[in-house]
Amino acid sequence: xxxxxxxxxxxxxxxxxTHKCTDCGHxxxxxxxxxxxxxxxxxEDVLLEGxxxxxxxxxxxxxxxxxxxxxxxxxxxxxxxxxELRISGFMAGIATPAxxxxxxxxxISDFDERGIIVEKQ
Ligand SMILES: [Zn+2]
Numbered sequence: 001x002x003x004x005x006x007x008x009x010x011x012x013x014x015x016x017x018t019h020k021c022t023d024c025g026h027x028x029x030x031x032x033x034x035x036x037x038x039x040x041x042x043x044e045d046v047l048l049e050g051x052x053x054x055x056x057x058x059x060x061x062x063x064x065x066x067x068x069x070x071x072x073x074x075x076x077x078x079x080x081x082x083x084e085l086r087i088s089g090f091m092a093g094i095a096t097p098a099x100x101x102x103x104x105x106x107x108i109s110d111f112d113e114r115g116i117i118v119e120k121q
Contacts, residue, residue: 003030011111014050016080016087019043027083048085050108051121052078054101055086059094067114076118078106089116 001009007030010017019028021035022042034041057076074094078087089108094100110117 008111011108011116014108016048016050018046018048020046052080054104055079089118090114091118
């Protein structure tokens, strides 16, 4: 399975596949190919729960062609629980900032043509 396929598979199960540096222990998203801290290329897979809190987001009211059916939705950045990693995804039904205060607890729920799908916990 490619990294992309693994990412999709794990997102559908509410998980995030990460790469932990076998030299210094620094945790990365699985799309990184060498350690950002020490340059090592040795990684082991670590599966994290796809839960966290909203760090920031952008509400999308004018969607790219083909994505109009999803509006309004938000492109969100999540601080993952139990790690310093951030991951980005998409959240349905977000029309105004009142719908999604920063710090809202969310979880990864699926993966579709937009990418990782997130919902409120
Ligand atoms: Zn390292």
